[in-house]
Amino acid sequence: VAGAGGGCNDVQWCFSQVKGAIDDDVAEADIISTVEFNHSGELLATGDKGGPCQPAPVPRGVQRVQAPSRATNPSSDYLKSLEIEEKINKIRWLPQKNAAQFLLSTNDKTIKLWKISERDKRPEGYNLKEEDGRYRDPNTVTTLRVPVFRPMDLMVEASPRRVFANAHTYHINSISVNSDCETYLSADDLRINLWNLEITDRSFNIVDIKPTNMEELTEVITAAEFHPNQCNTFVYSSSKGTIRLCDMRASALCDQHSKMFEEPEDPNNRSFFSEIISSISDVKFSHSGRYMMTRDYLSVKIWDLNMETRPVETYQVHEYLRSKLCSLYENDCIFDKFECCWNGNDSVVMTGSYNNFFRMFDRGYRQDVTLEASRENSKPRSVLKPRKVCTGGKRKKDEISVDSLDFNKKILHTAWHPLDNIIAVATTNNLYIFQDKLN
Numbered sequence: 001v002a003g004a005g006g007g008c009n010d011v012q013w014c015f016s017q018v019k020g021a022i023d024d025d026v027a028e029a030d031i032i033s034t035v036e037f038n039h040s041g042e043l044l045a046t047g048d049k050g051g052p053c054q055p056a057p058v059p060r061g062v063q064r065v066q067a068p069s070r071a072t073n074p075s076s077d078y079l080k081s082l083e084i085e086e087k088i089n090k091i092r093w094l095p096q097k098n099a100a101q102f103l104l105s106t107n108d109k110t111i112k113l114w115k116i117s118e119r120d121k122r123p124e125g126y127n128l129k130e131e132d133g134r135y136r137d138p139n140t141v142t143t144l145r146v147p148v149f150r151p152m153d154l155m156v157e158a159s160p161r162r163v164f165a166n167a168h169t170y171h172i173n174s175i176s177v178n179s180d181c182e183t184y185l186s187a188d189d190l191r192i193n194l195w196n197l198e199i200t201d202r203s204f205n206i207v208d209i210k211p212t213n214m215e216e217l218t219e220v221i222t223a224a225e226f227h228p229n230q231c232n233t234f235v236y237s238s239s240k241g242t243i244r245l246c247d248m249r250a251s252a253l254c255d256q257h258s259k260m261f262e263e264p265e266d267p268n269n270r271s272f273f274s275e276i277i278s279s280i281s282d283v284k285f286s287h288s289g290r291y292m293m294t295r296d297y298l299s300v301k302i303w304d305l306n307m308e309t310r311p312v313e314t315y316q317v318h319e320y321l322r323s324k325l326c327s328l329y330e331n332d333c334i335f336d337k338f339e340c341c342w343n344g345n346d347s348v349v350m351t352g353s354y355n356n357f358f359r360m361f362d363r364g365y366r367q368d369v370t371l372e373a374s375r376e377n378s379k380p381r382s383v384l385k386p387r388k389v390c391t392g393g394k395r396k397k398d399e400i401s402v403d404s405l406d407f408n409k410k411i412l413h414t415a416w417h418p419l420d421n422i423i424a425v426a427t428t429n430n431l432y433i434f435q436d437k438l439n
Ligand SMILES: *[C@@H]1O[C@H](CO)[C@@H](O)[C@H](O)[C@H]1NC(C)=O
Pocket: 038, 039, 040, 041, 042, 043, 095, 096, 101, 118
């Protein structure tokens, strides 16, 4: 399959780092729920599902991802993490305005703004405090000393700055920071709210699809995102497989969309599961803002913002599951919400699958590849071998049959470094970092 000079099959992905327990016994609190690089890619934030009764979201870890060119020792643990466990659904970095860095996190109901700071020095030699923090009796202090900074291991710290509460009745599924750097949106099953980053006690409702009579409810909002450079434009996707583009200049309440993207259903493919599998689990604008990508249960679609009638590209993620929809319905996997992401220059897209497989689609070269995140090939610098799922007929060596795929192992969240071929892939409770071997 490997073509000469370019496509995603020519990149050799190799193992770089894995975080998390080896244990197969996964606690709810250890399930990774989001991964997000900061805008230049040096920091990677992750969140987890936390305990059931935790009131407000705290990022699980903010980790430094050393660009490989600068990594002195690739096996050294350069992912420094701080671990505080509370449930998180989404994390979004704010564009950097000054030396300080901020991110937004959300759980089902509450959004929080965090200040992220890094420390590699620690003050020592206080007059009224011991090094371990205990206070000294002032009467014992006979001389004054000048405290000094001493180097220490790099620490990343997150401190809560603002809490945006009480604006959502249903579960928040998305937050998205606007390109104006002043506002952001938050979306739940039925409503989308617009916030000013400075104001915590007020938000504006910009979409409300709640019917007067809840029994008439046929559609819910599944994801929403601001356009990367038009601050008046945002999109939201629905459980019926539609994407609506709204213009905030048109009216204060954007219940009337300005564009609606929807692919007409192929009548030959109609089945009991049609509506469930067409539900969109993620929508992401390309960096350029010209395209958007949506993920539904079986495929990834690329839409040109100038064409509403059908996607310009469709990539099958695991079409072999079409014959398994009945059992995937019975074990609830059919409701899994897979996310998708673009690489730095929008030429490749990535999304997850079952059996800890993840897929990449090279748009220009029309190539695709299936890779696996597993402990078995997590030796330093070991190259990931492309995997192949065999669908009926004779199984070749190195192929895995559809019937032996493990549906408990799934990759829902992935992130691509904005500048380099470095990816973060979250299996249920492990975070893997892979990178281009050339690096
Ligand atoms: C990302 O994080 C690094 C490390 O803290 C920082 O130097 C950089 O400015 C951040 N990038 C942006 C765009 O915020």
